[in-house]
Amino acid sequence: MxxxxxxxxxxxxxxxxxxxxxxxxxxxxxxxxxxxxxxxxxxxxxxxxxxxxxxxxxxxxxxxxxxxxxxxxxxxxxxxxxxxxxxxxxxxxxxxxxxxxxxxxxxxxxxxxxxxxxxxxxxxxxxxxxxxxxxxxxAQWLTPQMDRLFLEGPGSRRRFLDRLVFDSDPAHLGRVNAYDHAMRERMRLLRSSGPGGTGGGADDVWLTTLEDTMAAKGVAVAAARLDRVRRLGEQLAADTGAFPKAAVEAAGTVEGWLGNGPALAAEDRFRDVLRAGRTKDTATGRATVGPHRSDLKVTHLGTGHGAEFCSTGEQKALLVALVLGAAKLKARELGxxxxxxxxxxxxxxxxxxxxxxxxxxxxxxxxxxxxxxxxxxxxxxxxxxxxxxxxxxxxxxxx
Ligand SMILES: Nc1ncnc2c1ncn2[C@@H]1O[C@H](COP(=O)(O)OP(=O)(O)OP(=O)(O)O)[C@@H](O)[C@H]1O
Ligand SMILES: [Mg+2]
Missing domain, CATH: 3.40.50.300 (P-loop containing nucleotide triphosphate hydrolases)
Structure with missing residues (x-):
């Protein structure tokens, strides 16, 4: 059925x-x-x-x-x-x-x-x-507003990617929410108490706990995105038809680490970067590294151009290719x-x-x-x- x-x-x-x-x-x-x-x-x-x-x-x-x-x-x-x-x-x-x-x-x-x-x-x-x-x-959707997906900042592409992930892996929503929550709490603490206190005081302990959560959940978020994008890429490469062949990539610092080594090493590295970045993050008001900054990069393989450089019609065709590809993948994997x-x-x-x-x-x-x-x-x-x-x-x- x-x-x-x-x-x-x-x-x-x-x-x-x-x-x-x-x-x-x-x-x-x-x-x-x-x-x-x-x-x-x-x-x-x-x-x-x-x-x-x-x-x-x-x-x-x-x-x-x-x-x-x-x-x-x-x-x-x-x-x-x-x-x-x-x-x-x-x-x-x-x-x-x-x-x-x-x-x-x-x-x-x-x-x-x-x-x-x-x-x-x-x-x-x-x-x-x-x-x-x-x-x-x-469910997946395409709306006229999404015609600008490749022209806007990475936020809407990230949301699009995350919807593709949790469509096949509902636990992804919980990972993303847990990561975002820990990130917000860490920023709140940095804003109220400042970045000082890396010497084991109460704030340091709490910051360290939040950064542990960010590292564990953040690496899981990045890994789930990489896995979905890899499978989607295979599906898109196998697709024949009137829609352009596309390459997809989940691009981000943590995704890069995962490409070069085991997940535990990426977690350690992310934790270290967060700890070392407390002063900078306090000044900028946001965590400068993490999967909340990742992007979905799409390339039109017919022209070799990044989607952001494609024509309006080509961009629409790419979007349709992505959504149909994801739907076919899901049908194949989960019936x-x-x-x-x-x-x-x-x-x-x-x-x-x-x-x-x-x-x-x-x-x-x-x-x-x-x-x-x-x-x-x-x-x-x-x-x-x-x-x-x-x-x-x-x-x-x-x-
Ligand atoms: N909360 C609301 N209460 C009552 N009417 C609303 C509400 N929100 C939107 N509308 C109205 O619903 C109507 C239908 O909107 P909708 O976006 O579904 O139109 P549509 O058929 O998709 O049109 P289009 O072809 O222009 O996209 C609009 O006139 C809009 O102003
Ligand atoms: Mg409408």
């Missing part, structure tokens, strides 16, 4: 008051005019996996606003929710996720204060952490491809590439959600996909 969202219900989610739709397990095409609600629907699906969704939105912003009302609806009276019945390789699972402003419904730590969290229910049971979703559903959410994917693709994409999607055996404003562009998928019209925040099956 291929992973697929069979039923989706949105409640007070963005432009939707209440929307329900039933889907088959193959590709789903959503078409409609600008502002109809297509991306909002993909965003709802992206909340079926851990994280902040494909817009990286604040949870309160997702709450439905009345038209003409720029402020979110007041108070906890209008929570938003996404419910889905999902077929997974391990059977059917019912997922409910949402957000209730004002700290109700999920325990206070889940919903209040600066650590804004959404609640998650799996088969009716509230779970402590949204990370549990990764045991059931995985189940991720859900793919491809927002306005046909923009920048010529006819040949668009048709090749549709063929790849059909062969992949994944539930791929595609959006676009022009229904005609999706005509080649007739008979191979389910079509919905989206207009004025209503989704209706095309008959």
């Amino acid at each position: 291929r992973p697929a969202v069979k039923r989706l219900t949105l409640t007070d989610f963005r432009c939707y008051t209440h929307q329900r739709l039933e889907a088959d397990d193959g590709p789903v095409v959503l078409t409609g005019p600008n502002g109809a609600g297509k991306t909002n629907l993909l965003e709802a699906l992206s909340f079926l996996v851990p994280g902040r969704g494909l817009r990286r939105a604040k949870l309160a912003d997702v709450m439905r606003r009345d038209s003409g009302d720029n402020a979110p609806a007041p108070g906890p009276s209008r929570p938003w929710g996404v419910a889905a019945s999902v077929m997974t390789p391990r059977g059917k699972v019912d997922i409910g996720t949402g957000y209730l402003a004002g700290g109700q419904g999920g325990g206070k730590a889940e919903n209040s204060g600066s650590r804004d969290k959404r609640t998650v229910k799996i088969d009716g049971e509230m779970v402590k952490s949204q990370a549990a979703l990764a045991d059931h559903v995985s 189940a491809p991720p859900l793919l959410l491809l927002d306005e994917i046909t923009a920048h693709l010529d006819d040949e590439r668009r048709n090749a994409l549709f063929d790849e999607i059909s062969d992949l055996g994944a539930q791929v959600w595609l959006t676009g404003t022009e229904p005609d562009l999706f005509a080649p998928l007739a008979g191979r996909a389910q079509f919905f019209d989206v207009a004025d925040a209503r989704v209706t099956p095309r008959t």
Whole structure:
């Protein structure tokens, strides 16, 4: 059974008051005019996996606003929710996720204060952490905003890479979070107490503990990225088709150490660098070395150019190649491809590439959600996909 969202219900989610739709397990095409609600629907699906969704939105912003009302609806009276019945390789699972402003419904730590969290229910049971979703559903997405992925700083590429990693290795999320947490705590301590005290005082002991955690988790993060990128690189090299062949590399200091020696040596080295860098890090306000600074480097093998030097269309084709490659890899390794959410994917693709994409999607055996404003562009998928019209925040099956 291929992973697929069979039923989706949105409640007070963005432009939707209440929307329900039933889907088959193959590709789903959503078409409609600008502002109809297509991306909002993909965003709802992206909340079926851990994280902040494909817009990286604040949870309160997702709450439905009345038209003409720029402020979110007041108070906890209008929570938003996404419910889905999902077929997974391990059977059917019912997922409910949402957000209730004002700290109700999920325990206070889940919903209040600066650590804004959404609640998650799996088969009716509230779970402590949204990370549990990764045991059931995985998803990858491409949005028009990601057209700039190769032109921006490394942060968004790192996030893209980490999503590829934890899509196949859910424990990666915990590693990244533990590393980030230790890094923040270390900076907090350096800011409040200064870098002095390497002589075994209380601050030194605590700093050393945090640096130990950073070294252990940081090396694990870098190793997981290297492993995924190596496998993805092999998959991309084996891929034939209309999308460019690409080389991928996880580039960073710790990744470099791991390439030259055993993990334990990299850990020791990272720990030493952190300890020696306390004064510098205090002055700059950030740890100058570590996997929080790594980058995903992509090369178009057809031209030999780094992705950042490619044309807009070439960059889009590279992104599609990466996402399709990762989905195929996952299908090969785990027997189940991720859900793919491809927002306005046909923009920048010529006819040949668009048709090749549709063929790849059909062969992949994944539930791929595609959006676009022009229904005609999706005509080649007739008979191979389910079509919905989206207009004025209503989704209706095309008959
Ligand atoms: N919290 C919210 N409450 C109510 N409406 C919202 C909220 N957030 C966004 N919207 C509205 O939802 C509408 C649909 O947005 P969406 O991004 O889904 O459109 P779309 O169909 O993807 O359009 P496009 O083709 O331009 O990308 C927009 O008019 C937007 O202003
Ligand atoms: Mg859109």
